[in-house]
Amino acid sequence: MSPEAFERATTYPYRIPEQSFIYRNGDEHPLGGGDELPSLDGRTPVLAVGSNQSPDQLARKFQGAHWGEIPVIRCELDEFDSVFSPHIASYGAIAATLQHAPGVSVTLFVTWLTPPQLERMHETEISSANYGYGRLNSVRMKCELGPALNSVHIYNSRRGTLCHNEEPIPVAEIPAQNRSWKAMSQLDVQDHVCRRLAPEHDLQTFIRSSIDDQDLRFERSESLKTGARVFDHPGFTEISI
Numbered sequence: 595m596s597p598e599a600f601e602r603a604t605t606y607p608y609r610i611p612e613q614s615f616i617y618r619n620g621d622e623h624p625l626g627g628g629d630e631l632p633s634l635d636g637r638t639p640v641l642a643v644g645s646n647q648s649p650d651q652l653a654r655k656f657q658g659a660h661w662g663e664i665p666v667i668r669c670e671l672d673e674f675d676s677v678f679s680p681h682i683a684s685y686g687a688i689a690a691t692l693q694h695a696p697g698v699s700v701t702l703f704v705t706w707l708t709p710p711q712l713e714r715m716h717e718t719e720i721s722s723a724n725y726g727y728g729r730l731n732s733v734r735m736k737c738e739l740g741p742a743l744n745s746v747h748i749y750n751s752r753r754g755t756l757c758h759n760e761e762p763i764p765v766a767e768i769p770a771q772n773r774s775w776k777a778m779s780q781l782d783v784q785d786h787v788c789r790r791l792a793p794e795h796d797l798q799t800f801i802r803s804s805i806d807d808q809d810l811r812f813e814r815s816e817s818l819k820t821g822a823r824v825f826d827h828p829g830f831t832e833i834s835i
Contacts, residue, residue: 595802603686603801606780607767608648611668614703614738615649617656618663622649631665631740637706640715640747641730642666643676644690644765647703655718656711665706665740672734675700675770677762678783679751680818681724686805688783691725691751693762694827700770704737704746715749716835724815725749728832750830753815754822758786762823791817 614625616632625631645651652664675695683689707715719725731745755762758778763786764770766777778786781797788800791814795803804811 595798595805599686599805600798600801603805604781604784606683606687607645607690607765608650610647610703610767611649614665614667616663617649617652617666619659619661620653620657622666625665625667625739631667632663634665634706634740637665637708638712638747639704639706639743640712640749641669641671641692642703642705643692643748643750644768645687646705646715647768652705655714661711661714662708664711667704667706667740668738669702669704669743670699670736671702672699674698674733675762675773675775676702676765676768677775678756678765678778679724680753680756680822681751681815682787682804682811682818684722684805684808684811686801687780688756688787689724689751690765690768691755691825692730692748693755693823693825695762695764695773695775697772697774698770699772700768702768704740704743706740719749720835724751724753726752726832727835728830730827731829731831733829745829747833748830750825753819754824756783756787756818757821757823760821787814787818 615622675698677693679691761775764777766779
């Protein structure tokens with residue numbers, strides 16, 4: 595396994611800016627309070643819960659200038675948290691999902707996507723069947739810029755939430771207030787999953803085998819579903835694609 599592959603697996607959710615930005619052709623352009631947003635007409639607001647908050651991940655998904663620009667707006671979402679999904683991504687990371695978390699306020703981003711951008715995002719998120727797409731209604735969300743939102747679209751794990759001691763595991767790299775569940779970094783959760791599923795392996799061997807062997811990766815992801823907590827928030831409605 596190359597150093598680049600190991601880094602991609604263990605540094606998820608990657609670099610996340612501290613303010614709203616425009617993603618354009620591989621670069622981020624920070625937005626201040628006095629900056630004017632491009633028109634949001636015809637765009638769908640989609641909540642970024644994990645790596646889609648990162649310009650580095652957006653650059654992997656939207657290569658080339660033909661995609662146009664994407665407004666990515668920082669927000670605070672009440673009563674939810676970014677937690678780990680019980681599956682291993684094709685590139686070896688333990689990816690994120692949303693979970694109802696009473697009393698918690700989590701800092702995330704909303705990506706405003708045109709129809710072609712949304713179609714491309716669907717390709718990257720739901721092709722593996724780990725995630726479903728839908729609308730989350732009746733939310734309390736404060737947006738740094740742009741219109742106030744009380745509903746937003748999300749990709750959420752169909753596998754539920756990875757748990758430890760019967761509690762969901764928040765993503766430590768994503769800031770939140772009033773967490774009571776114990777957060778883990780990507781390295782922490784990788785070590786946790788390795789010890790749970792393949793204690794005979796060191797971490798690098800575990801990650802490499804998850805990347806290289808699709809059947810083994812699926813088998814491990816199926817094992818992680820044991821003890822997972824479902825996402826059953828009444829405000830969520832899945833949309834068939």
